[in-house]
Amino acid sequence: LLNPRKRQRMHIVHIAAEMAPVAKVGGLADVVTGLGRAFQKENHLVEIVIPKYDCMDYSKISKLTAVEADLDSFFDGCIFKNKVWTGIVEGLPVYFIEPHHPSRLFWRGKIYGENDDFKRFTYFSRAALQFILQTEKRPDIIHCHDWHSAVIAPLYWEIYVPQGLDSARIAFTCHNFEYQGRENPAALTSCGLDPKRMHRADRMQDNFIHNQINLLKGAIIFSNIVTTVSPTYAEEVQSSEGGKGLHLTLMAQNHKVFGILNGIDTDLWNPATDLHIAQQYSTNDIDGKAVNKAALRSVLMLSGTGLDSERPIVGCVTRLVPGKGVHLIRHAIFHTLERGGQFVLLGSSPVDEIQKEFEYLSQQFYQHPHIRLIVKYDETFSHSIYAGSEIFIVPSIFEPCGLTQMIAMRYGAIPVARKTGGLNDSVFDVDDDTIPKQIRNGFTFSGKHEKDLGAALDRAFHYFTHRKEWWQDLVRQAMMVDFSWNSSANRYAELYEKAIARSKARSQKN
Ligand code: ADP
Incomplete structure (x- = not known):
């Protein structure tokens, strides 16, 4: 990254519902890939975990192969089998989780917009963490995105740290505060969280609809780093108009809330090499x-x-x-x-x-x-x-x-x-x-x-x-x-490093 100081190599795992260009609905997909690649270029180990959707663009995945061992993950009081696949997307190693669940969770011909989206993505989040535990990965950072993988933050501290998956700090990026993942508290039981412990004003209780829980709020409370996609938006969401009910939560957690502007893919969007335009041009020759x-x-x-x-x-x-x-x-x-x-x-x-x-x-x-x-x-x-x-x-x-x-x-x-x-x-x-x-x-x-x-x-x-x-x-x-990802990635790297250093300092004290 741009910082001349040599960085310690970090192991970062992104867990998300989207990744460009294979499973893209919006900007979230571009961030996962753009940020991931910027870190990978600097020799950090970056891995991505996403669901294995039937409707992905499989032509953009290379070396897609099934991992040998099945993954057993908990949901609704049962253990379900999952097949995990690995492949390379835009140079990044990706794990695709394919649940063997009777509801065919990711065989719906679309990424979102199903009545049981809450169930589909809490299932996925639990399985993704189980995968990290089972494969004995020891990431420094687990980075989750939007409400779909927001439950990772409470699940990590409540269920996985006690099982020994405790190497990571949790980073959470919210790309849009419109979508928050509200449900009845009992729905948390399915992925293993205790609704009684979580349905509290200082944890996951929705700030408006008091008899519901709110996954986004859970991620804000339980993550070590909370970011959104620009500094001004980070300020706006801390106002009653912009926070969509979460402004007080964000203000209370202000010490760990940051706004970092996204980058763009400067290879794809480059007038000097763009083959979709009539004539290439650059700053040296804008004719x-x-x-x-x-x-x-x-x-x-x-x-x-x-x-x-x-x-x-x-x-x-x-x-x-x-x-x-x-x-x-x-x-x-x-x-x-x-x-x-x-x-x-x-x-x-x-x-x-x-x-x-x-x-x-x-x-x-x-x-x-x-x-x-x-x-x-x-x-x-x-x-x-x-x-x-x-x-x-x-x-x-x-x-x-x-x-x-x-x-x-x-x-x-x-x-x-x-x-x-x-x-x-x-x-x-x-x-x-x-x-x-x-x-x-x-x-x-x-x-x-x-x-x-x-x-x-x-x-x-x-x-x-x-x-x-x-x-x-x-x-x-x-x-x-x-507008490349370099400067944004540099900001993320600083936040990751500080969070890791704080945790090291704390464990040395204990
Ligand atoms: P949002 O994600 O809210 O739609 P952004 O500005 O973050 O807005 O991203 C919009 C992206 O989608 C840009 O890459 C833009 O070029 C592209 N885009 C939007 N509308 C169209 C369209 N009708 N045809 C082609 N590309 C589009």
Whole structure:
């Protein structure tokens, strides 16, 4: 990692419900792989444990083989057999747990969204810890993620430390506080926890619904390190508005709560080597951006002749959900047109109503010379938008970390972003004199109204049109920001090391 000091080699086991690219629903999957690889590059031993889903992308796993010994794990008062598989994903060693359970827990054709998700993932968590115990691994850190593997933290201290699996400190990363894993206390019995011991205000009792337990709260209380995916989000969740009922718990545990901005995969998102774009380019030669702009216009049949060639392209790649500021995105389309720009949206929505609305809008603008709305999910095409846009909007109302603003900057598309969560930690306004000049890289706004976004967008248009050279320098500056996993991994390493050192100091004292 970036730290010049030589680090002691650590053994880190991630236990998670997702891992990119084999089992990916959201950012959690990218963090497990990105963080894991950054540590592995520095010679730490990193292993990953995930469920063996039927719907994984098996083509991305190499050397998949069954481990010889079966794994016996406890659930619902019985012992179940599990087959464990090993394989390599993105260079990382992964263990896949396949339960032989009559409910066919991970043979559902999807990762989440089943009625018995609580049971599926508490089963998995218990089996994963049992696997570490049975194979006599002695990790320094067990790192779990989101509510799915949150129960690892109490299970570890309550059940596994007494059995001798006591080498590890527990790190827990919450990627989104919306999902907390609430259930009746009795449901904890299945994985072996005692509801009477756990259903207490200072342990796992939900802060709102008092007759329920809350897995996320359990992880916050029982972990040695609690992180979330940006410093600003870490602050926001400690407020009554942002904490979704957990702010008091987080505030009380504040000494171990940290926000670390995620990185992006800088090999995948690299304009200098990207084969999905019309022409590769880098900070030394940003002319390639104009070629990509022309290619984007041509593919989308946007006007680019005569005076139209001067129009900036404003891009947006997003899930269309209220948290992403759908009303602001809608406004940006019309505002861009008024200001003489061109607008390209690539977005899709899990919300039927929103999806239909944007499909309708897209038809309205079909053949419009300056607006194209592409209402679908298309990762390959997203590369062309990042490369072809000059301005990129990210008007999220709520954003734990956010990746699109970082990808956009790497491709020299200047973000116009709302100051929330990870956007506030990665986009710094060019006009903000309180921020050092060399890190200013975009346009930001705070309010949630159309006029707030409009004003920031106007400033971007003004600079783009009237200060062309300055804009080119800004593009270079944005492209040079280091969004790789290195610096984030360095922060995690410091936290791991401190937690390990504290535990060593304590055991020497005893
Ligand atoms: P979230 O995980 O909340 O959707 P992030 O900004 O953390 O938001 O990550 C979004 C990722 O998904 C980015 O890599 C972005 O390029 C990609 N993405 C979002 N919508 C689309 C889409 N319609 N087509 C292709 N890629 C998309």
